Amino acid sequence: MSGRLIAIGVGxxxxxxxxxxxxxxxxxxxxxxxxxxxxxGSNARRIAAAHxxxxxxxxxxxxxxxxxxxxxxxxxxxxxxxxxxxxxxTIAERLDAGRTIAVIVEGDPLFYGSYMHLHVRLAxxxxxxxxxxxxxxxxCWSAAAVPIAQGDDIFAVLVGTLPEAELERRLAGVDAxxxxxxxxxxxxxxxxxxxxxRLDRAIYVxxxxxxxxRMLPLAKKPDDEAPYFSMVLVPGWEKKP
Amino acid sequence: MSGRLIAIGVGxxxxxxxxxxxxxxxxxxxxxxxxxxxxxGSNARRIAAAHxxxxxxxxxxxxxxxxxxxxxxxxxxxxxxxxxxxxxxTIAERLDAGRTIAVIVEGDPLFYGSYMHLHVRLAxxxxxxxxxxxxxxxxCWSAAAVPIAQGDDIFAVLVGTLPEAELERRLAGVDAxxxxxxxxxxxxxxxxxxxxxRLDRAIYVxxxxxxxxRMLPLAKKPDDEAPYFSMVLVPGWEKKP
Numbered sequence: 329m330s331g332r333l334i335a336i337g338v339g340x341x342x343x344x345x346x347x348x349x350x351x352x353x354x355x356x357x358x359x360x361x362x363x364x365x366x367x368x369g370s371n372a373r374r375i376a377a378a379h380x381x382x383x384x385x386x387x388x389x390x391x392x393x394x395x396x397x398x399x400x401x402x403x404x405x406x407x408x409x410x411x412x413x414x415x416x417x418t419i420a421e422r423l424d425a426g427r428t429i430a431v432i433v434e435g436d437p438l439f440y441g442s443y444m445h446l447h448v449r450l451a452x453x454x455x456x457x458x459x460x461x462x463x464x465x466x467x468c469w470s471a472a473a474v475p476i477a478q479g480d481d482i483f484a485v486l487v488g489t490l491p492e493a494e495l496e497r498r499l500a501g502v503d504a505x506x507x508x509x510x511x512x513x514x515x516x517x518x519x520x521x522x523x524x525x526r527l528d529r530a531i532y533v534x535x536x537x538x539x540x541x542r543m544l545p546l547a548k549k550p551d552d553e554a555p556y557f558s559m560v561l562v563p564g565w566e567k568k569p
Numbered sequence: 570m571s572g573r574l575i576a577i578g579v580g581x582x583x584x585x586x587x588x589x590x591x592x593x594x595x596x597x598x599x600x601x602x603x604x605x606x607x608x609x610g611s612n613a614r615r616i617a618a619a620h621x622x623x624x625x626x627x628x629x630x631x632x633x634x635x636x637x638x639x640x641x642x643x644x645x646x647x648x649x650x651x652x653x654x655x656x657x658x659t660i661a662e663r664l665d666a667g668r669t670i671a672v673i674v675e676g677d678p679l680f681y682g683s684y685m686h687l688h689v690r691l692a693x694x695x696x697x698x699x700x701x702x703x704x705x706x707x708x709c710w711s712a713a714a715v716p717i718a719q720g721d722d723i724f725a726v727l728v729g730t731l732p733e734a735e736l737e738r739r740l741a742g743v744d745a746x747x748x749x750x751x752x753x754x755x756x757x758x759x760x761x762x763x764x765x766x767r768l769d770r771a772i773y774v775x776x777x778x779x780x781x782x783r784m785l786p787l788a789k790k791p792d793d794e795a796p797y798f799s800m801v802l803v804p805g806w807e808k809k810p
Contacts, residue, residue: 337707340701342590345701346588347580347588347589351589438710438711438714438715438716439707439710439717440718440720444809445809448716448809458712459586459711462703466679466680466702467701470701473692475689477680477681480730480731482725483726484725484726485718486723498723565685568689
């Protein structure tokens with residue numbers, strides 16, 4: 329009998345935003361795996377810490393590279409691919425031994441999450457269950473109390489790495505949007521929003537559900553870099569009654 | 570001293586997908602309000618039932634119309650507007666009396682939720698807190714174990730009420746999508762997906778996080794109506810390693 333793989337979304341940052349199901353699943357697992365940057369801790373582990381059974385086996389999965397190699401370089405892809413293969417193998421060995429392994433991730437496991445790389449390698453061979461979580465973007469618009477989309481609004485998730493003209497075109501063509509991956513792309517995202525006529529409604533949110541949360545109109549944010557945990561919200565529902 | 574308004578997302582259907590914060594907030598509230606169709610119960614109340622303190626005041630807010638008047642008819646808009654005004658007034662009276670009022674909603678309060686109509690009427694006048702929830706779409710792609718979007722994928726939420734040509738154009742222009750509001754629009758959504766070259770990847774999910782969940786490739790779903798609690802998932806991440 330092989331074991332069971334369970335991917336657990338632990339939500340956007342506030343441990344109180346974990347679901348009851350996530351907490352119960354953690355208590356019934358034999359080992360817990362999580363992604364982390366070597367040297368940093370894992371955010372997912374930090375969020376779930378109070379609910380990890382004492383003495384549970386922990387499997388930290390350290391990314392071999394993050395920003396040392398450009399993302400579209402072939403070396404980046406092959407380093408990450410080998411890393412995900414090895415991580416899947418580490419988990420598979422324990423599943424073969426009949427153990428239940430939880431992979432904890434920030435936000436929701438199947439929405440822009442690293443767990444997906446394990447899922448495609450393991451879910452065909454082992455029973456896999458997904459426990460959805462509150463996404464980072466829900467955490468951000470809730471912290472900012474910004475109604476994001478309503479009725480027939482078209483909502484899009486965009487990344488700041490898109491070319492400026494494409495960002496502008498897409499921002500102009502939807503009712504509501506979230507722009508992720510800001511970093512050094514923030515000045516470009518601002519220009520695209522301005523040209524799309526959406527800058528006046530855009531809200532910048534940094535570390536949305538953490539104690540040090542910060543939110544302000546993007547038009548008032550100095551044009552410097554944005555940290556990893558930040559996003560821009562472009563609320564829809566302009567004709568609200 | 571006025572009271573406090575708190576909007577609580579109770580998640581997509583499975584009561585276990587409520588957050589710890591939602592459960593605790595419910596225990597500390599004086600009254601709980603929820604939207605419902607007259608004659609039907611409230612789905613949000615059903616999800617949260619086990620966590621409502623005994624004897625708590627309940628404020629059911631019954632929609633005056635649902636499908637009796639066409640949605641783009643002016644009479645529909647004015648009936649709903651008067652209803653939301655009155656519902657906000659009912660809540661405001663209790664807030665003025667210093668009470669804490671929770672509005673419980675399925676999914677996430679600020680993502681296509683009816684609470685937003687109360688928020689715009691009350692949040693400027695009273696302290697308002699939002700407790701985000703797991704969205705219906707996260708519940709569906711998790712139940713179907715479908716990785717929806719990854720990396721630089723552009724993800725969109727679309728509604729089946731869009732004109733067919735626009736649906737086709739938008740489905741062809743994004744990496745991943747969710748199509749909501751299927752109902753009688755299902756044959757149109759299928760044709761638009763087919764013409765956009767995306768039908769072979771599309772998954773139909775009905776009542777995603779409920780006991781009677783049903784999911785199958787859209788190409789294999791008979792071309793009949795889809796119930797309210799259904800959506801189509803178009804997964805991105807086509808070049809997964």
